[in-house]
Amino acid sequence: MGEPQLVALLRPVRAGNAFEETVERLLQAIKLGVVAPGDKLPAERELATQLGISRVTLREAIRSLQEAGYLDVRRGRYGGAFVVYEPPLPAHGDLRRAVNAMGPYELEDALTFRMAVECGAAQVLAASVLTDEQRATLRRRLADVNDAAPADYRRLDTAFHLAIAELTGSALLAAACADARLRVTDLLNAIPVLGPNIDHAAAQHAAIVAAILAGDPEAARKAVKEHLDGTAALLRAFLA
Incomplete structure (x- = not known):
């Protein structure tokens, strides 16, 4: 395929x-x-x-x-x-409606689930012996999201995050990370793509990749946690 x-x-x-x-x-x-x-x-x-x-x-x-x-x-x-589906452009009230559709406790549950599986995937990958092809794939996914136009940013950001799980070779872990991302996709699509946020995310993405390529599982976990904490804070700020 x-x-x-x-x-x-x-x-x-x-x-x-x-x-x-x-x-x-x-x-x-x-x-x-x-x-x-x-x-x-x-x-x-x-x-x-x-x-x-x-x-x-x-x-x-x-x-x-x-x-x-x-x-x-x-x-x-x-x-x-x-x-033919394209995510709608963010509009006022979209985020609140998406959160309300999830239910009162599902947002925090979804964020916790995503934190667990994505931190775990990064740790597993950083502890692995990576081939040259795997290293090249990770660098390419990072370059793709860094070069993304605003309209393509969310899609290529998703591809970057899912690549980390895929490269572990675990189909179950890749599926779990995809499920975790899907649970917050409507929320992320309801937030405008902001320049300063993209710049901040780019630095965090680079730190994640650097830790994985250096073979440092703890640094990889911390870098992913910092990044996802930032995303969660952004969601909460738009909901405030």
């Missing part, structure tokens, strides 16, 4: 809830920006094999996401299921 993040997200579904889980997995990949707006999902045969489902179930899931406005299905030689 090529893209490691997509491989991690689109793991086999359970037979008893095949349709619902397929919709969930595809929607997760779309909302996290792993398949960018305008890009095409993998070929039907490949996707069905990856998810461990029938092509009939896959078509039903794709049809439901097309009806919901997430995908555009085109026929013909250059056809396929193309992502």
Whole structure:
């Protein structure tokens, strides 16, 4: 399938809830920006094999996401299921509405969950013996988010964070980090992309990468914690 993040997200579904889980997995990949707006999902045969489902179930899931406005299905030689969903631009009240939709305790729970899995992923990766390819991938993801235009920043920031978990080689950890990110995606999308915040985040991202490449698990954990503490503080400031 090529893209490691997509491989991690689109793991086999359970037979008893095949349709619902397929919709969930595809929607997760779309909302996290792993398949960018305008890009095409993998070929039907490949996707069905990856998810461990029938092509009939896959078509039903794709049809439901097309009806919901997430995908555009085109026929013909250059056809396929193309992502048309784009996160809406932040508007006044969006963050409060997103938090209210989560429930009174879910915000703190989601932030705690994200802290645990992302700190853990960074520690595991920093304790690993990294190949030249892994090091290059991590540096490339950092460069991508540093060079991102404001409209692409959230998507490439997500790709950077998910790459750390993927590079550990643990599919379960990669899936947990994707789940943790998805729980706060609507909240992050409701915050304007601010220049000073991007600059601050860039320095923190660089510290995370430096600690991982240096093989220092504790420094990696601390760098991720500082970064996620900053994100949580920003969310709380916009809610105040």
